[in-house]
Structure formats: structure tokens, C-alpha cells
Amino acid sequence: MARKKLTFENAMETLEEIVNQLEAGDIPLNELIDKYNEGMKLSAFCLDELNRAKDAIYAEVDVKDNKIIEKKLDIEGDY
Numbered sequence: 001m002a003r004k005k006l007t008f009e010n011a012m013e014t015l016e017e018i019v020n021q022l023e024a025g026d027i028p029l030n031e032l033i034d035k036y037n038e039g040m041k042l043s044a045f046c047l048d049e050l051n052r053a054k055d056a057i058y059a060e061v062d063v064k065d066n067k068i069i070e071k072k073l074d075i076e077g078d079y
Contacts, residue, residue: 014038018035
């Protein structure tokens with residue numbers, strides 16, 4: 001089965017589910033550790049995606065002679 005590309009939205013949804021499971025406190029310790037580690041990886045992925053989007057936005061705005069010059073914003077490109 002082909003693996004679906006992880007998106008920011010999917011990662012956030014999964015992260016929220018993990019947080020709810022961890023907060024419930026009714027899972028065995030070994031599973032808790034695995035969920036925690038998965039959550040940390042998803043959190044890092046989301047932070048990277050947000051930083052990439054921020055960098056793309058800043059890269060597409062240019063100021064010349066105190067005027068903003070708009071450029072095409074492409075945050076869907078390869079990374």
C-alpha cells in the first residue's frame with residue numbers, strides 16, 4: 001500500500017489525538033513512551049512546515065523605495 005504524504009493538517013490532527021490519549025492517562029507506559037515520541041516527531045514536522053511557510057512568505061515580499069512589491073507566492077513547491 002502506498003504511503004500518503006504527510007501534510008501539516010494531518011500531522012496536527014494526529015498530534016491532537018496523541019495529546020488527548022496522553023492526557024487521558026489510561027495507556028500502558030510502553031505505549032505512552034511510543035506515543036510521546038511520535039508526538040515529538042509530529043511536532044517537529046509541524047514546526048518545520050510553519051517555518052518553511054514563513055520563509056516562503058518573507059522571500060516573496062520585497063520592499064523597494066518604501067513600496068511593497070508583490071511576487072508570486074509558491075509554498076507548494078518541492079522541499
